[in-house]
Amino acid sequence: MPTGAVHDRSDIAELAALLRAGELVAFPTETVYGLGADATNSDAVLKIYEAKGRPRFNPLIVHVADLAMAERLVEFSPMARKLARFWPGPLTLVLPRRPDAGISDIVTAGLDTVGIRIPDHPLARELIRAADRPLAAPSANRSGKLSPTTADQVVKGFQGLVPVLDGGASQSGVESTILAVEGETVTQLRAGALPRAEIAAAIGRPIAQAAHDARIAAPGMLASHYAPSATLRLDAEYPEPGETWLGFGPGRAGANLSPKGDLREAARNLFSMLHELDESATRIAVAPIPHTGLGEAINDRLRRAAAPRTPAVH
Known part of the structure; x- marks a missing residue:
């Protein structure tokens, strides 16, 4: 089986064997594609950091196939169990690691907590079950x-x-x-595909937001991240000379995250459109995006993409 090829469901057994052997496999989730390795194999996890050029202090999310697998790895408080109602789905819970979990310290960047989730993509869960391993998988x-x-x-x-x-x-x-869960306290560490207001309504309490200068306790907390090669100017009302336009809502011609102003459509299109524009643009002007609902996650990604570049720390 060619190692770098694109594979379909018929190859899951072979891909699972690669994971058990300590190799990397990229796989689909409902959020973005993940770069997976056996979370219990430190040598395999190191290959993720090497392949990505990822800072070693930046922890990884562990993907599991079901709640039973999660319970073998982390401790669930009553609040954490309440939040697990959103699984499978685009929610990662940062929970205390069980002493017998077997998760590599490299996955957690030395922390005593683990970011864990059940992805809402059938092929992802099928691959995890076939590998019979929890998979550490950043984007x-x-x-x-x-x-x-x-x-x-x-x-x-x-x-x-x-x-x-x-x-x-x-x-x-x-x-x-x-979300970080400590007792009954819930703090959002990274905005994402599940809006904070929707979670708060389900659990009947507000969700705090981590300070911008909070210590790195989960992926996606670096100030500069998710960046195209082109520079971004945010909340632009119009493109300046030399800029390529990325719009939102009805208006001028050009690339548009959602001509009808649908935040879910905009979230689906965000990275794909930035990939496409990055092929030829050197400067991108991005229209204002509402900060409500999924707009919180979209604006978070845009803000990090527009931040000054910082050299990677290995």
Whole structure:
């Protein structure tokens, strides 16, 4: 089986064998494509950091097939169990790691907590079950670059060096929402595909937001992240000379995240459109996006994409 090829469901057994052997496999989720490795194998997890050029202090999310697998890895408080109602789905919970979990310290960046979720994509869960391993899996891109929402984007990003399980285009288009759960206190560490207001309504209490200078406790907390090669100017009312336009809502011609102003459509299109514009643009002007609902996650990704570049720390 060619290691860098695009594969379909018929190859899951072979891809699972690669994971058990300590190799990397990219796979689809409902949010973005992930770059997976056996979360219990430190050598395999190190390959994620090496392939991505990812800072070693930035922890990884662990993907599991079901609640039973999650319960073997982390401790669930009553509030955490209440939040698990959103699984499978685009929600990551940062929970205390069980002493006997077997998760590599490299996955957690030395923390005593683990970010964990059950992805809402049948091929992802099938691959995890076939591998019979929890999979550490950040987005399948070079560190700091745009997250991939198609198998072809993964192939291009890694020059065909990583096998990819093709599950079609990602449905959410932005990464999972990350919540830290300590007793009854819930704090959002990263805005994502599940809006904070929707979670708060379900649990009957407000959700705090982590400070911008909070310590790195979960992926997606670096100030500069998700960046195209082009520079971004946000909340633009019109493009200046030399800028390529990325719109939202009805208005001028050009690329548009959602001509009808639908935030879910905008989230699905965000990374794909930035990938497309980045092929030729050097400067991109982005129309204002509402900060309500999924707009919180969209604006978070745009703000990090527009932040000054910082060199990776290895």
